Amino acid sequence: MGWLGPAEWQAVTLSLRVALWATAVSLPPGILVAHLLARGRFPGRGLLNGLVHLPLILPPVVTGYLLLLAFGTRGPVGGLLAEAGIVFAFRWTGAALAAGVMAFPLMVRAIRLSIEAVDPRLEAAAATLGAGRAAVFLTVTLPLILPGILAGAILAFAKAMGEFGATITFVASIPGQTRTVPSAIYAALQVPGGEGTALRLVAVAVAVALAALGLSELVARGVARRIGRT
């Protein structure tokens, strides 16, 4: 891409990597938590619900600072992980963690809604046909919530691409490590003559968002056709 400078290109690929990892890694726990919230009856369900939604309500800077306290090299979790060789602070992995945490509530909400739309009587029918709980989930629930999972994943990806406040608080804005597209746009606007860079990155952000939206629309239509809902 000739029209993007090397630093700009670096920000774009970094953002894509961060958002993809954030989405991919949070998807399995996202499905699990959504299932627990939709179908589970256990003490502490309200607490879990609140915890999941916290990043949606808290100022992103607060979330970022809490992440820094917990996952910084001297934080309780970060210290333990550092001994195992996993470092989040001021690395692209930290940017992915921040993006994942911020995107998690959106993903869980979308998946939870689709699980609640599945008729539990279909799951009971599957059980009478010999399917255990895991088999019922894999063969009936999961295929039926696929559109919701895709919607949740795409929402989370878009949110992760745009995450700024928590990321910059937690892992700063280090070119090549943690300077994602939003950080790069912000940095460009801080220096004289940076408008060109900012505008080019804005164009990329808009294009990626539109592509994600179009893809989700296409996939949802394909799934609907397969299930035969008319």
Add this chain to the structure above:
Amino acid sequence: MTLTVAIRHDFGGFALDVAFAAPAGITVLFGRSGAGKTTIVNAVAGLLRPQGGRIVVAGRTLFDSAAGIFLPPHRRRLGVIFQEGRLFPHLTVRQNLAYGRWFAPPGGPPGEVAEVVAMLGLGPLLDRRPGRLSGGEKQRVAIGRALLARPAIVLADEPLASLDEARKAEILPYFERLRDGVAVPVLYVTHAPAEVARLATTVVALAHGRVTAEGPAAAVLADPAVTPLGAREAGAMVLARVRAHHPDGLTELEAGGAPLFVPALAAPPGTEVRLRIAAHEVILAREKPVGLSALNILAGRVHEVRAGEGPGAMVALDTAAGRLLARITRRSAVAMGLRPGLACHAVIKTVAPAPADLGGGGEPE
């Protein structure tokens, strides 16, 4: 292969306490809505855990409160046919049919799938998804899916209730084939007298969470003491055989040596059919009536006269065709001097064996 059920469950306002055995063939749980039929099916299926009792299918204990046994649904080897079909919308008919087999123990006769597909006429539907099937087609697939799970018992919970009359007529013959051709016991829930008369091998009559009668279909249905839906819906079941088709549009049947005439039946001579003769369609006469438009007159003897609380009385009459029920007024019963052993004639209005109440014969398509 049999099923024995003895369960107790208290819902607060409603208490269920039943015990019965279901031999091979179709055992119909028959009673009004709220009699406890669906609760029993859910208990057998493992979708409800009763407070006490025992459920055994073909020697396997599914539930025993005393021994602390409660098998979850997926380990019970069931074939459940739900009222609303409950087909998996994301799978094709072929995959729906195969679903239970993924979890069933291996084995089973070769060509099993082809046989069930042929029996239910599912061949042209195999590659479709449930969203593109009619109500009757969905129910046929649901029957096939239940059978192909290699179940130890088939449970059918009002499988025809959501269908219109034409679709019911389309599905009923498949249940008859099930009754006559499959060794697995079928527990069938309904409140439709026509379905009971047509399908039941054994009838378990239920009222207010209790079993009021249990036994072979003909005996229970012709018992004037047992009218699970009230006297208005009472009717006996008679087994007959097609003898001949007459050019004037009538079909002659033979039941226990006695001739019966019904509107043209599309079944070859020799075919066995079940007739439901509703009690309110039977008139009694002391002398053999002459100069009457009714074609079907059977000689018999009064077995029992049972007066209800209102003006009506139910009379059980033994004829060559079997025991019939007649619903008459108490005043007539007294005026005619009806008592057990008295010779009597039953006049069955020709309209009585209506097509919806006729079993067997006719091809479904």
